[in-house]
Amino acid sequence: MTQSGSPxxxxxxxxxxxxxxLDIDDAQVEHFTxxxxxxxxxxxxxxxxxxxxxxxxxxxxxxxxxMREDVEQPTLDTDEVLASAPAAEERxxxxxxxxxxxx
Amino acid sequence: MATIPTTAxxxxxxxxxxxxxxxxxxxxxxxxIDERESEIHAFNLVTADVARAQADAIDADIAAGRPVxxxxxxxxxxxxxxxxxxxxxxxxxxxxxxxxxxxxxxxxTRLRAAGAVMVGKTNLDEFAMGxxxxxxxxxxxxxxxxxxxxxxxxxxxxxxxxAAGFSPVSLGSDTGxxxxxxxxxxxxxxxxxxxxxxxxxxxxxYASSLDQIxxxxxxxxxxxxxxxxxxxxxxxxxxxxxxPAPSLVDxxxxxxxxxxxxxxxxxxxxAEPEVSARLDAAFEALAAAGATIVDITLPSLGYAxxxxxxxxxxxxxxxxxxxxxxxxxxxxxAADTNAMxxxxxxxxxxxxxxxxxxxxxxALSAGYYDAYYGKALKVRRLIAQDxxxxxxSVDTILMPTSPLVAFKFGEKADDPxxxxxxxxxxxxxxxxxxxxxxxxxxxxxxxxxxxxxxxxPALGEAAMFRVGGALELAAGGAQ
Numbered sequence: 001m002t003q004s005g006s007p008x009x010x011x012x013x014x015x016x017x018x019x020x021x022l023d024i025d026d027a028q029v030e031h032f033t034x035x036x037x038x039x040x041x042x043x044x045x046x047x048x049x050x051x052x053x054x055x056x057x058x059x060x061x062x063x064x065x066x067m068r069e070d071v072e073q074p075t076l077d078t079d080e081v082l083a084s085a086p087a088a089e090e091r092x093x094x095x096x097x098x099x100x101x102x103x
Numbered sequence: 104m105a106t107i108p109t110t111a112x113x114x115x116x117x118x119x120x121x122x123x124x125x126x127x128x129x130x131x132x133x134x135x136i137d138e139r140e141s142e143i144h145a146f147n148l149v150t151a152d153v154a155r156a157q158a159d160a161i162d163a164d165i166a167a168g169r170p171v172x173x174x175x176x177x178x179x180x181x182x183x184x185x186x187x188x189x190x191x192x193x194x195x196x197x198x199x200x201x202x203x204x205x206x207x208x209x210x211x212t213r214l215r216a217a218g219a220v221m222v223g224k225t226n227l228d229e230f231a232m233g234x235x236x237x238x239x240x241x242x243x244x245x246x247x248x249x250x251x252x253x254x255x256x257x258x259x260x261x262x263x264x265x266a267a268g269f270s271p272v273s274l275g276s277d278t279g280x281x282x283x284x285x286x287x288x289x290x291x292x293x294x295x296x297x298x299x300x301x302x303x304x305x306x307x308x309y310a311s312s313l314d315q316i317x318x319x320x321x322x323x324x325x326x327x328x329x330x331x332x333x334x335x336x337x338x339x340x341x342x343x344x345x346x347p348a349p350s351l352v353d354x355x356x357x358x359x360x361x362x363x364x365x366x367x368x369x370x371x372x373x374a375e376p377e378v379s380a381r382l383d384a385a386f387e388a389l390a391a392a393g394a395t396i397v398d399i400t401l402p403s404l405g406y407a408x409x410x411x412x413x414x415x416x417x418x419x420x421x422x423x424x425x426x427x428x429x430x431x432x433x434x435x436x437a438a439d440t441n442a443m444x445x446x447x448x449x450x451x452x453x454x455x456x457x458x459x460x461x462x463x464x465x466a467l468s469a470g471y472y473d474a475y476y477g478k479a480l481k482v483r484r485l486i487a488q489d490x491x492x493x494x495x496s497v498d499t500i501l502m503p504t505s506p507l508v509a510f511k512f513g514e515k516a517d518d519p520x521x522x523x524x525x526x527x528x529x530x531x532x533x534x535x536x537x538x539x540x541x542x543x544x545x546x547x548x549x550x551x552x553x554x555x556x557x558x559x560p561a562l563g564e565a566a567m568f569r570v571g572g573a574l575e576l577a578a579g580g581a582q
Contacts, residue, residue: 020464023445056480060298060536066341086434
């Protein structure tokens with residue numbers, strides 16, 4: 001929580017946008033902060049609950065690891081998959097340089 | 104030309120018997136699409152050529168005396184977040200515009216094997232995030248019953264397609280109500296099966312622990328038939344329940360004599376008075392049909408909205424990380440890969456998707472995880488426990504599907520919280536992983552349809568369809 005009492009600040013939103021790789025400008029940061037703050041004020045309702053001793057529930061029922069026999073199976077057609085890529089070269093996805101202006 | 108039957112089961116029977124051809128059925132539906140689609144915009148893509156080839160193949164099978172499936176010649180529309188091999192699948196997002204999947208979703212394979220004919224890919228709120236279909240990057244869908252109003256969402260295109268008669272049945276996906284709410288607003292039947300009942304392989308993921316594919320139909324029996332066809336274990340989905348598809352069509356006409364139906368005495372408020380009145384009428388109708396109405400409490404239900412809008416965005420922020428301009432879809436070029444990610448995602452995603460990604464990223468980020476995501480998972484447990492306790496004394500539970508009838512365009516479009524409140528009655532079952540369906544049950548404000556929701560415990564689809572069928576009968580519908 002921020003000092004101002006709002007559950008989320010513009011700085012929080014700018015940071016989260018960066019973490020999520022969403023380039024948004026300052027005006028959008030303002031707009032989203034206002035909207036997200038309204039939503040997060042509502043989220044305060046669960047603070048009233050006593051959740052001590054309650055097990056978190058991540059799935060509707062417990063998941064088990066699914067294994068199959070280690071035999072060859074058909075896979076997707078490489079050329080077809082690469083045909084959908086924005087850029088491909090030598091049967092690989094091509095991307096801009098990894099090391100660039102930002103860390 | 105012979106008269107075209109209106110329901111999927113009638114069409115399949117007529118086609119299988121040779122009294123009508125799949126091609127005749129298809130052309131009649133394509134003609135309706137031609138007539139009204141420009142006004143409704145149910146579809147991102149109408150696949151007329153694919154459909155004609157599929158229909159002709161069914162007719163050839165019948166002419167040759169080969170066996171056909173339970174949906175022989177039935178036109179079907181698919182929400183555009185289900186992968187169709189070689190056919191554009193966009194999730195109504197600019198980031199996937201033009202993408203042709205290299206494989207079919209399991210439900211698509213099953214429908215084809217059952218003889219269904221795919222008429223098109225339907226519009227949705229981008230990546231299934233929304234309750235009005237206004238968040239589509241390709242324009243909103245209009246409610247066929249009143250085109251000044253939304254069809255609901257996120258599966259608004261699939262609901263509108265059935266309501267407009269473009270296809271007798273369709274498929275949607277339901278993460279927090281995205282089948283049931285548009286079904287209610289468009290006056291059709293919509294079903295969210297038990298989590299794991301229907302394979303999610305090839306469904307573009309929004310929130311993986313909540314997403315479930317299900318049908319829209321004009322009758323409860325058709326919805327049951329569709330649920331039968333698409334259900335069953337699939338090795339391609341590790342969350343698929345290893346059980347065979349249940350037999351459900353007969354349940355729709357079995358009646359509710361002796362059943363115990365739960366009335367939630369501490370139901371969160373917010374429903375329009377006309378909606379509450381229809382719920383009361385539904386209880387009266389079921390009691391008259393021989394069911395016992397039992398008062399129950401679900402004390403944590405009011406907290407479901409918060410739990411959902413933390414858990415679903417958290418899962419979405421992770422699932423949507425794959426849209427990065429590398430393997431498919433849009434790329435906005437930049438000097439380095441990191442800058443390319445940021446520019447691509449900013450240009451490719453709409454505002455609601457960005458909001459949920461940011462919300463989810465925030466809820467999962469260091470320092471906030473325990474306060475938000477961790478807490479939401481515990482609330483999810485409380486809600487599931489509430490249901491478990493309630494189902495000790497009842498077979499199904501009844502509540503409204505949507506607090507409101509179909510609303511006007513723009514009413515909630517830039518006010519996320521008021522839009523999220525549309526899901527207040529549908530979200531709890533997604534959190535618990537249970538089945539639920541919406542059945543049209545009369546009208547509310549402005550003469551618009553009201554949907555009544557039938558909830559059942561995990562794998563309790565047969566009980567759910569019994570109640571659904573009884574409501575349909577009481578409302579003067581099919582059987």
